[in-house]
Structure formats: structure tokens, C-alpha cells
Amino acid sequence: MPVEEFIINVFCLIDDLYSTVISRPLRSRGTPPKLSDSEVIAMEIAGEWLGHHHDKAIYGYFKKHWIHLFPNLPHRSQFVRQAANLWAVKQQLHQHLVKELGADTSGIHLVDGFPMEVCVRTRAYRSKVYKEQADYGHCASKKKSFYGFHGHLLTDARGIPVAMTVTAANIDERESIYDLLDNIRGLMIGDKGYIKPDLKRDCESFGIDLQTPLRKNMEDKRPKWIVRKMMNVRRRIETVIGQLAEYFEVERVRSRDEWHLTSRIARKLLGITVGIYLNIQSGREPMQFEHMLSA
Numbered sequence: 001m002p003v004e005e006f007i008i009n010v011f012c013l014i015d016d017l018y019s020t021v022i023s024r025p026l027r028s029r030g031t032p033p034k035l036s037d038s039e040v041i042a043m044e045i046a047g048e049w050l051g052h053h054h055d056k057a058i059y060g061y062f063k064k065h066w067i068h069l070f071p072n073l074p075h076r077s078q079f080v081r082q083a084a085n086l087w088a089v090k091q092q093l094h095q096h097l098v099k100e101l102g103a104d105t106s107g108i109h110l111v112d113g114f115p116m117e118v119c120v121r122t123r124a125y126r127s128k129v130y131k132e133q134a135d136y137g138h139c140a141s142k143k144k145s146f147y148g149f150h151g152h153l154l155t156d157a158r159g160i161p162v163a164m165t166v167t168a169a170n171i172d173e174r175e176s177i178y179d180l181l182d183n184i185r186g187l188m189i190g191d192k193g194y195i196k197p198d199l200k201r202d203c204e205s206f207g208i209d210l211q212t213p214l215r216k217n218m219e220d221k222r223p224k225w226i227v228r229k230m231m232n233v234r235r236r237i238e239t240v241i242g243q244l245a246e247y248f249e250v251e252r253v254r255s256r257d258e259w260h261l262t263s264r265i266a267r268k269l270l271g272i273t274v275g276i277y278l279n280i281q282s283g284r285e286p287m288q289f290e291h292m293l294s295a
Contacts, residue, residue: 004066035073043062053254083263111188115148116151116251141191150167151250154180162180166261
């Protein structure tokens, strides 16, 4: 669809969701912001889809090209502050879409991790950003060492993001997975990195059947065709992570504190879920983003 139509569609969806999710005013005193919260979130999401991943870049793009759609655009610092303060609202909007799409109650979920680099490894010792939170880690799938965080993503079988958590890069992903198990049941498929008897037993206590491929030195009594089918399904989350990296640069940390990092992760998850929702509404495949936007 044309860019202007896309921006308007995103705003209408966010505004409808906002009025549904937020039942009372967020601010009880002070001067109301020039832009509504729905406008700010819509600008963030549309900006990400259009390739602008810095707050400054999003603001500059809309000020230059779409001021007629957002005539009350305030000073950049106010826009950035308002956007960051809405991190919890963006999380609530995302969870509302997850429930509306039935992604949380799906019988099959997928889990995987990915690196989130704060800076290149050779500069890490000089970096003062996230000095207490970030650490060195290794990504087996990409065969690379890095400095930063480890993102852990949970999706349904269609690829709709259900939840995400972030840890230091040196934290075992088998420990981080517990943050993602609260509201799901049924089959959960992971890679070999999630092999751990205690974890499998803990998942069973949550009503979750954790399945992974086994290592070569482990006996696998499951039918081979079932294992192949599960691993083919699991590849969908690799596609989702690739799309989050391509369209939203989720593997690069472009913030300097946890407040802004939390807000930006929330808008990226909400952003890709909005794209999926619009695809479904228009009769397209959920993850087919190649021709979603036209000039």
C-alpha cells in the first residue's frame, strides 16, 4: 500500500487499540502533550517500518515529509521523552494484539535467542554504555562472539511474537526461558541450546511439552518424521528473528539506558505485530512483508 495510506492505517489501528486498552487518562495533572499518545506510537511504528530506527531519525522524517498529518509536532526532546515514557503502553497494546490474534493460546510455540550488540567487540573495553548490564557472549548459530545482550523470543507457530526478554550476553538461555512461560501451554519447540532435563521437567509442571533436536551422542526414541516436522516448524522463528533484524535492527542496541532500551524493544515487537495484523486483515500471509509498502 502507499506510504501515506500505511501511516493512516497504523494510526487508526493504534488509536482504536489505545482507547480499548487504556481506560483512564495517564496524566492527572500538568499540561497535556501537543501530540496524543496514539500519534506518537503510530509515528514510532511507521518510522521503524520505513527504515528509521533512531528517535531523532523518526522525528526528522515526519517533520520533513508528514507534518500535514501531524501538525502539532512538538520539539524533538519532548517527542523522544513522551515516546520513551509510553513503554508500558506499547507493551499493553502488543499483548492486546497477541490475544486478539490468538497467539498466546496457540497449541504450539517456538523459542529462540539472538545477539544484541552494544558495540563491536574490539571497542567493548572502552565502552561506557551498559557497563553494569552488558557482557561478552557467543552466538552458536552465527558462530560469533559479541559484547552486549542476549534477546530471547517466543512466538506461536505462525511467527507472531508473544513475548521477549533480554539478558546479559553471558546468561544461559536455558535460565532465561523461565521469563517466557507464564501464559502458554502445549508444545514448545526450541533448538539444542535448550536441552536440559531439569528445564524439561519444569516446563512439564507448567503444562508445556518442551521438544528439541538431540545431540549426536544422545539416543532419540521419537519417530524421525515427527522430529523433522517439528524442526521444519521451528525454522519459522528464525525467519521472524531475521525480519526483526532486517526491518527493525533489533540486533543492534541504539540506546544508552535501560529505560530507552525497554521502550524501543516494546515498539519493535508492537511494530512487527501491527504489520502481521494488517497483513491478515488484507488477506495476505502473516509474515509476507516484501510488498507491504509501495512508493
